[in-house]
Amino acid sequence: MASIEFSSVGKVFNRAGIDFVTLDGVDLSVAEKEFVAIVGPSGCGKTTCLRMAAGFEFPTLGTVKVNYRDVTAPGPDRAVVFQQFALFPWKTVAQNIELGLRNKGVPKVERQERVKNAIALMSLQGYESAYPHQLSGGMQQRVAIARAYVLEPEVLLMDEPFGALDAQTRVSMQEELVRLARVNPRTVLFITHAVEEAVYLADRVAIMTKRPGRIKEIIDIKSVRLAEKWDEHERIEDVMDLESFVHLRTHIWRSLREEKGSQVH
Amino acid sequence: MTNNRRLIVGFATLAVIAAIWYVMTEATGWISPGRFPTPLDTWDALSQVTFGEYANGALYEHAFHSVKLVLLGFMVAAGIGVPLGLLMGWNSKAEALINPIFLLIRPIPPLAWIPLAILWLGLGDAAKVMVIWFAAFVPSVVNSYTGVKAIDPAVIEAVRMLGTPRWRFIREVMIPAALPMIFTGLRLSLQASWTTLVAAELVGALYGLGRVLNVAQQDIYPGMILVGMISVAILGWATTMILGQVEQRSLRWMQVRG
Ligand SMILES: Nc1ncnc2c1ncn2[C@@H]1O[C@H](COP(=O)(O)OP(=O)(O)OP(=O)(O)O)[C@@H](O)[C@H]1O
Numbered sequence: 321m322a323s324i325e326f327s328s329v330g331k332v333f334n335r336a337g338i339d340f341v342t343l344d345g346v347d348l349s350v351a352e353k354e355f356v357a358i359v360g361p362s363g364c365g366k367t368t369c370l371r372m373a374a375g376f377e378f379p380t381l382g383t384v385k386v387n388y389r390d391v392t393a394p395g396p397d398r399a400v401v402f403q404q405f406a407l408f409p410w411k412t413v414a415q416n417i418e419l420g421l422r423n424k425g426v427p428k429v430e431r432q433e434r435v436k437n438a439i440a441l442m443s444l445q446g447y448e449s450a451y452p453h454q455l456s457g458g459m460q461q462r463v464a465i466a467r468a469y470v471l472e473p474e475v476l477l478m479d480e481p482f483g484a485l486d487a488q489t490r491v492s493m494q495e496e497l498v499r500l501a502r503v504n505p506r507t508v509l510f511i512t513h514a515v516e517e518a519v520y521l522a523d524r525v526a527i528m529t530k531r532p533g534r535i536k537e538i539i540d541i542k543s544v545r546l547a548e549k550w551d552e553h554e555r556i557e558d559v560m561d562l563e564s565f566v567h568l569r570t571h572i573w574r575s576l577r578e579e580k581g582s583q584v585h
Numbered sequence: 586m587t588n589n590r591r592l593i594v595g596f597a598t599l600a601v602i603a604a605i606w607y608v609m610t611e612a613t614g615w616i617s618p619g620r621f622p623t624p625l626d627t628w629d630a631l632s633q634v635t636f637g638e639y640a641n642g643a644l645y646e647h648a649f650h651s652v653k654l655v656l657l658g659f660m661v662a663a664g665i666g667v668p669l670g671l672l673m674g675w676n677s678k679a680e681a682l683i684n685p686i687f688l689l690i691r692p693i694p695p696l697a698w699i700p701l702a703i704l705w706l707g708l709g710d711a712a713k714v715m716v717i718w719f720a721a722f723v724p725s726v727v728n729s730y731t732g733v734k735a736i737d738p739a740v741i742e743a744v745r746m747l748g749t750p751r752w753r754f755i756r757e758v759m760i761p762a763a764l765p766m767i768f769t770g771l772r773l774s775l776q777a778s779w780t781t782l783v784a785a786e787l788v789g790a791l792y793g794l795g796r797v798l799n800v801a802q803q804d805i806y807p808g809m810i811l812v813g814m815i816s817v818a819i820l821g822w823a824t825t826m827i828l829g830q831v832e833q834r835s836l837r838w839m840q841v842r843g
């Protein structure tokens with residue numbers, strides 16, 4: 321029952337006539353309503369994987385399927401939160417969030433309701449008619465997240481969505497994401513550099529090798545989370561203090577360090 | 586406040602220049618009146634062409650004629666050039682098709698078309714509009730094209746991810762994104778329109794400010810030459826101002842500061 325499925329995916333980029341093998345045999349499946357985080361050294365091909373699921377990039381070898389179909393083009397069923405926001409500078413916050421709903425033909429009244437909810441969810445109230453350049457980086461990122469959430473997509477593809485946030489906002493967004501995942505679980509592919517974030521948010525964490533990227537190891541978080549009752553703790557710092565959390569985090573950290581350690585620069 | 590101050594400073598500068606002008610010509614005669622008119626000569630020329638006639642018409646008739654041709658040529662050039670530039674930026678087939686024609690035409694200075702235009706279309710308005718078109722067309726196309734090409738690829742990806750239909754993409758993404766560059770092109774086009782019009786009227790025309798300049802030169806009438814030059818400057822400035830206003834209105838999202 322895989323909702324996103326990478327099978328023996330290879331990707332070769334050609335730069336100035338030289339082939340760069342970026343991905344070499346990536347196998348990864350994200351089940352329906354599962355939250356999978358990918359961590360890995362910089363440049364190992366995480367974004368490339370996400371872009372193939374989104375339909376911006378296509379595998380050189382192997383297949384990428386979403387809902388059992390080969391990905392052929394991007395679409396609103398796979399909402400993307402881009403690493404660099406990609407907002408529309410000439411549209412207000414509300415207009416940015418609303419565009420996808422207009423494209424889907426959602427009636428105006430429902431549209432306004434959903435935009436309002438998304439704005440409230442991302443704590444952007446009062447900035448509805450502001451333009452992106454009037455917002456801080458963290459707020460712009462929240463607009464980008466709201467623009468994806470508002471579509472209520474089957475699949476959410478998030479590329480370091482909390483990267484530009486300050487520590488406090490970051491924590492509250494993480495808590496919010498966990499709360500949302502409980503109320504309304506979605507299929508999520510989530511890229512991050514922050515190991516804690518991956519362990520806290522994901523059902524499973526996939527660790528990638530350095531370039532050419534492969535999936536080195538997949539860590540099951542969900543079974544530990546349920547067994548150790550992480551959900552009974554409201555706050556992220558309480559969860560992060562738990563022995564089971566620390567154990568997983570350290571394991572992933574070591575695994576990543578091995579990759580970084582053997583990196584040739 | 587700052588606007589007022591700028592106005593005052595502007596007027597003060599003009600007054601100083603006028604004073605120096607007066608001293609250099611009328612008062613001391615350091616510059617001979619045959620080379621550069623005195624303020625009084627200029628005033629006489631102005632009242633002559635305003636209340637009487639010079640070179641087949643009154644000043645307002647010449648001015649009206651020139652403005653009409655500039656606007657006509659400019660609007661035809663921009664009206665075709667901007668959409669064409671957008672199309673070339675958006676569609677690589679159109680780009681491949683049209684670019685060679687451009688590479689061929691672009692190195693020819695617009696003023697070099699004047700003799701051919703007069704040969705084909707005579708001394709009337711059509712020849713002027715054609716020459717303005719040649720001059721104003723290129724900046725409109727090139728800048729609109731660049732504006733589309735410079736759109737952030739990530740924005741295009743966001744558009745596709747959101748499932749945006751083509752016409753909405755054009756209206757709500759492509760054009761607004763390219764608009765600052767489109768206006769840069771329009772401003773250059775407008776300047777080029779004035780330059781070529783005056784040049785074309787100097788070479789051969791029945792009316793217009795360029796015609797006034799040409800006749801005044803033949804009559805060795807420095808006062809009238811200056812009147813013609815100042816008229817062109819004022820009208821060029823006024824049309825640029827109007828375009829600037831339209832630009833400011835259209836690009837409001839860029840000016841708002843939080
Ligand atoms: N369009 C492209 N053309 C050529 N090379 C590319 C292209 N996109 C990515 N690459 C290369 O593929 C490799 C992986 O890039 P990718 O962006 O997927 O890495 P990443 O894991 O997301 O890195 P980071 O953690 O720094 O964001 C890099 O070496 C990059 O230079």
Ligand SMILES: [Mg+2]
Nearest residue numbers: 366367403479
């Ligand atoms: Mg990346």
